Amino acid sequence: MSRRRLHSGGLTLVCVAALFLWSADVAGALELSVRGESQIELETSPAGTTLLIRGQLRDDLGDSLAGRSVETRVRRAGEVVFDERGYADYHGRFSTAVELAPGQYEVEVEYAGARHVVGTSATEAVEVEEAPTEVRLGLPNWVHGAQSEVLAEIEATAGGQGLASFVSLSVNASPVASIDLDEAGRASIDLAPYLSRGVNQVDVVVPASEYREAASASGTVRRVDELEIAGESERVFRRLVRGVSVALALRDEEGPIPGAEVDFLLRREDGGDELLMASNTGVGGRAEIVFPDDQLGEYNWDVSARVTPPAGEPVDWQGDTVRSDPSPFMAIVRLLGLLVLAGCLLWLGRRGLLALWARFDAWRQGRNDEEDEKTRAEFPVLEEAERVELSPVPGEERVKLPQVRDVHIQLWDEWRDQPVDAADLTVIGDDGERREVVAEEGTARLESLSDGLWKISVVAPGFVDTTAELQIPSHTNWLRMTMTAVPLKIRRAYRWMLRRTRGDDPWGALTPRQIRAVLIDAVAGDDGEASAPSGEEPRWKKPLEQWEEGPEAQRVDLLLEMITAVIEETNFSGRHYKTRDWEATREILNALVESLEADREAS
Secondary structure (H helix, E strand, O other), rough: OOOHHHHHHHHHHHHHHHHHHHHHHHHHHHHHOOOOOEEEEEEEEEEEEEEEEEEEEEEOOEEEOOEEEEEEEEEEEEEHHHHHHHHOOOEEEEEEEEEOOOEEEEEEEEEEOOOOOEEEEEEEEEEOOOOEEEEEOOOOOEEEOOOOOEEEEEEEEEOOOOOOOOOEEOOEEEEEEEEEEEOOOOEEEEEEEHHOOOEEEEEEEEOOOEEOOOEEEEEEEEEEOOEEEEEEEEEEEEOOEEEEEEEEEEEEEEOOOOOOOOEEEEOOOOOOOOOEEEEEEOOOOEEEEEEEEHHHHOOEEEEEEEEEEEEEOOEEEEEEEOOOOHHHHHHHHHHHHHHHHHHHHHHHHHHHHHHHHHHHHHHHHHHHHHHHHHHHHHHHHOOOOOOOOOOOOOOOOOOOOOEEEEEEEEEEOOOOOOEEEEEEEEEEEEOOEEEEEEEOOOOOOOOOOEEEEEEEEOOOOOOOEEEEEEEEEEOOOOEEEEEHHHHHHHHHHHHHHHHHOOOOOOOOOOOOHHHHHHHHHHOOOOOOOOOOOOOOOOOOOOHHHHHHHHHHHHHHHHHHHHHHHHHHHOOOOOOOOOHHHHHHHHHHHHHHHHHHHHHHHOO
């Protein structure tokens, strides 16, 4: 071997070794370790004292993390009361249910992570409360055949939420199964292996726990092994209708079968049309249908029926062939009968309708007259205060002897049906004696009143000034003085006026609570109070001062718009209003009356 060849071989060896070392360094430099993020979607659903904890484990790409271990802890006041390790399923979902004492809890679910996924946790606060348990059991009322599937649908809830617990199932007082309910509190089971011939009693029980009482539901299933069908078809004439009657009677070894669905079928013998009508068997197990000749025509019909049980195989019945032969004479008789019946109804109905309308009109007129008397008595005395009659307070002890000179006056809000918060009373006797009394918690006490007639005047924020008379000695020591709130006073006057100008009352059919719900967004601010401060002029004040400047033809409409604005701003905003709001409303009503009278005189 020459020196040149040896040198060339050595150089090649050195290059190969250098390349190997460089490749090893590059491979070490390119080795990467990538770790993804994880997240937990947590949901807690308390069903009474049973808390259902469920969720899903995903990575930061939204893919499910299947088969991963998750730790579930429940704490109360920082103390762990439940700790369980479970595994996510193929879709990353996990769930568990735990029975807890009523109270506030914090639920934490933790995933520890793995080599390529960073761990995470999720927490949620939840309150567990006692709630009654309800169980529903859905059963078919009967089943045909010993081998037919009979599904029992079970649902348990507590506080409106599905109860993820278990139930005990008994058939004919014998326990047959313990069934786990799903997250929605539902489960189903085939009862066929446990049923015997005849009527079977089925009971399902949600057992009691430490914080929950037991609940149960019951039902019956009738197993029919041998279904007997007795059928017949015949031509009949009933209720002015001629046709073919098809009837079936169902029974088994125990007797008639009620509530069975029966489909009656008539098929033309020549392969033409088919007629199908359905019915159900009654208590005696009998069902019947009449096919009128108008539908059948002049053909031969094959009669059959199908009995479809709620569970099990249907049973077919084949009847005879019948002939339909419509009679033109009977059609004429039926038409004449209908004409006679219609004429009688019209003759009798005309008199009855006229009498009924007369009675209704008299009742309506009487109601209108009664309301007119009340409102006419109220409207002309707008300048005066409300005058009321004192009445005994319900439920309070009465003094039977008419010797009472110490009297409690209860001030009562007739709109809200509650005592008036604060009020000032002025009491003046026959002899001129005057007393100033402040009502506390809706009650004012008048002591040692002299015999005679006393006049009581009451002023309260948010109410129309009210007066009453009290005769001493009194027959009772507790008397109620009903007061009218300013919004109620405005509403009554508005309703009275609107009926006479437009013939209807848009607010009259609704309660104050309902109207408030409709208008609260328009008249209330963010804090739920009226949008305009009490010190500002309402939006109908300026139009009231300028309404005479508009065209006469628009005055009534303008006044009606203003009075409607008064309703919206005062009656349903939730604030208390002063008597000046009622006085401003009275100005609008008086102007409206004058405009209406001027229109009538001009016409």
